[in-house]
Amino acid sequence: MSDTPPVSRRVMNLAQFLRQAARRFPDAIGFVHGEQVLTFAQMDARVDAMAAALSARGIGKGDRILVQSRNCLEMFESMFVAFRLGAVWVPTNFRQTPEDVAYLASASGAKAMICHKDFPDHVTVARAAAPTLTTLVEIGSASFGPDYNALVAAHLGMRFPAADVERDDPCWFFFTSGTTGRPKAAVLTHGQMAFVITNHLADLMPGTTAHDASLVVAPLSHGAGVHQLVQMARAVKTVLLAAEKFDAEEAWRLVERWRITNVFTVPTITKLLVEHPSVDAYDHSSLRHVIYAGAPMYREDQKFALRKLGKVLVQYFGLGEVTGNITVLPPALHHPEDGPGVKIGTCGFARTGMEIQIQDEAGAEVAAFETGEICVCGPAVFAGYYNNPEANLKAFRDGWFRTGDLGHMDDEGFLYITGRASDMYISGGSNVYPREIEEKVLEHPAVAEVAILGMPDPTWGEVGVAVCVPRPGATLLGAEIVAFLKGKVARYKLPRHVFVWNELPKSAYGKITKKLIREEITARGLMPAPPAP
Template identity: 60%
Template sequence: MNLGHLMTQAAQRYGERTALVWGPNSWTWSELNSRVDALAAGLSARGVGKGDAILVLSRNSNQMFESMWATFKLGAVWVPCNFRLTPPEVAYLAVASGAKAMLYEDIFAAHVDAVRAGASNLEQVICVGSAGDGETGYEDIVSEHDGACFSEALVEHDDPCWYFFTSGTTGRSKAAVLTHGQMCFVVNNYLADQMPGLGPDDASLIVAPLSHGAGVHAMPQVVRGAKSVMLPGSSFDEEAVWRLIEEHSVANMFTVPTILTRMVRHPSVDRYDHSSLRHVIYAGAPMYREDQVAALKKIGKVIVQYYGLGEVTGSITYLPAEAHSIVDEEMPVGSCGFARSGMEIAIRDPEGAILPADRRGEICVRGPAVFAGYLNNPEANAKVFKDGWFHTGDLGYLDDRGFLYLTGRASDMYISGGSNVYPREAEEVLLTHPGVEEVAVLGVPDPKWGEAGVAVIVRSSSEEARALSKEELLGHLEGKLSRYKFPQVFVFWDELPKSGYGKVPKHLIRDELYARGDLVKDGGGARK
């Protein structure tokens, strides 16, 4: 089925109910679907059709939301960009995807110039806002084709619908090809596992960019006719989040652990009613136990974890709300849950053998949520698809009940004195110190040990934390962690660099260490 038909069905079933809210503006399902049809008809009239890539660069808006569904109805391929990317980075995505059309918000004019200079396939540029020379205004297209009833293109299960670009922690970002059939499974999987009971009386709050996980999360809302509410500003505002949760009786939302932690620590959490929340889904990175407990104490047993990748669109494991607890003995502490419905997990060693319970290896997955492969990248596909399994590049183990424990990226592991060290183990212990707000540990070259750990610490705001030292933190690790796993160097920053989605990628930490002079590029390792 063409994914765009989900929007058509929502308009048929829920008509005059509110579909989308953004600041003071709102649209019913009928209005939203009419705008989607008008955009699809306008793009079709301009020669954009099945199989064509449409590059989208915008902050969250109703137009951003509409572009996804119009692209699906066309049978075209949605290529959303992280709006924090630089013009050269966006130009690369345009070339890599072979974009025929670009839809952008007018504050990104410099990005369009870069795309025009490098993308030979680009034929149409549609602007949300003030259109430039040779461009067409988004709202002009919608007005021109108002009243159009667009018939969704016929598609097959494996026809692409979305090029989901990876974050590119090493080398260039790769386009993971998501298909109509795959995403139909993913939508049903979300409804079955993560948000059971979702219905037309519910509301969902969109706090993350629609270009990635939040866009996937919005799709099941459409299936069930649940209203989606977007933050009114361009920056994250904790008070606005809690105000909207109360105002719209929000039932579910998707975010990342760092943002959820910010929300529950903000004083505004106590000024608004959040009793309507049933599923607060956190993903994108493991959540430290201290932060998990704080969230449970503040908003109750409504948090749901999932683990996945863009290549598997979040559908690998989930830890449901009922499996969470503030009591360690009542939950699988440190686990990211068990396999999602219809998915299978195996832990494999470097030779490809499947390992038994409690043995650490690479996390591999198979099932209908796995993507179709990387676009025009046979080398990368050969690396990740082996023996019928997708190899995630993440390390972990399964316990005897099937709960998965993530121990880090294969690329995060370092070897110190001949022993494998997984940074997350030290991070978990360090975060239990009351003076530590955030921490990141990574391995760097070391002339004595081969590699050694560097811990980047953000002190908490307490008066006592100001004097927090390396010696105190080493004492805190004593008896809780094998000594060979201790970081050798501690540096203290005011904050950790984060990606546009609130994650803390290790490559950003490493770059900043070099930029500050805490790492020496000549191979001398870290300054002690």
């Protein structure tokens, strides 16, 4: 036996990013929300105070802190509070139902809950579902627990040292959106996230400094939270929309007011921003990086955004389990027009330090241009799903994380996403990948949005169903779409049914979700009932 003691894998506690910003730029503005403006030093002191308050209530390293709140100062601070304690941040999407949040409380084993005053029902149901939940803190009032800001005021001035952490210590339970079942808690760790932050700065927004400013237009509970944690690493000010609902004009006003240089979005929000008339009313010349993720952006939408904003678009692809760290398509490779050498439809190449492989069902790598499952390995891959060995068994194979997305790579290593494995349908024995057809539909001048999915059919097994949203003022008939597609896609790929709706149902994260559309088609009785077995 060796007498060599085990080597510690100690790493920096992520809360140190705020501490470092406060030391270097104590009086610089770190946070803006409407009329609320705080410096980095003020934020750091508040995080110390809340960490001390929770510590006094028995919350410490490894404990899970559930947070149910819309974007606000306290929501953002709670991330650093959890990290400083060595606890685990468990944010919910504030649009989730009380029952959804109760499940997250139970599944995470949460010991504390920080909840905005607007969600008392979430607290009631969560407490009933999670016997581990012993500590409650309320943002904005004190009806179901002590007020967050009162606790901060009572402990202000106390210095709270960040907990010692190792690389694999969890810091964040990043719950998946649950499109194929119950949400799962992806365990993100201090060491993993340190790599992710460095990688984001290198690959997505190189040259970011304390002179930059970042606008938040999406919930901090998920991708936007990762993005703002990255901003803290460079002492970048964070600016939140003042309105509770997304307001494109307010966003552009804030871009001009605060000289915003970067913003994290999803394609649907990017589309709303660039198609709103206010994009031409405010100065957005300060923007260098408009980063979109969560889903590929359709080519026609890309072109329009580039014409409005210039070459500032940055795309990345990656699930919550890999915190977005799979590919990057930088501004230089976003071209406003098609032409020779333009790679249309790619989501980019592998991020620094990450490896992508397209695999068949047996786990073997397939050739270039051949479709298979997108698999990835590297330091950004999460530590696994919390308390879910069955899901972990399905998610990993020979050290590769299986994304569940289908795609192919070209001979230069650029990745093209075909769609989710669950999106593919089989019609008359042929595999159909909706993404390709959706791109063609969006070339129709009257179509604003489209989703295509397979629905059961007694003759063909499944048939394609397209749901289209017309552009404002335009009229659209289903027969026009089918006629428009003829000659552009193979006959067997033509949608059998085309429906025109005023809007597409979207998830709490602003994404077009096929599951919700399928449910709506069924609820409206638009498809014939399948034959009895």
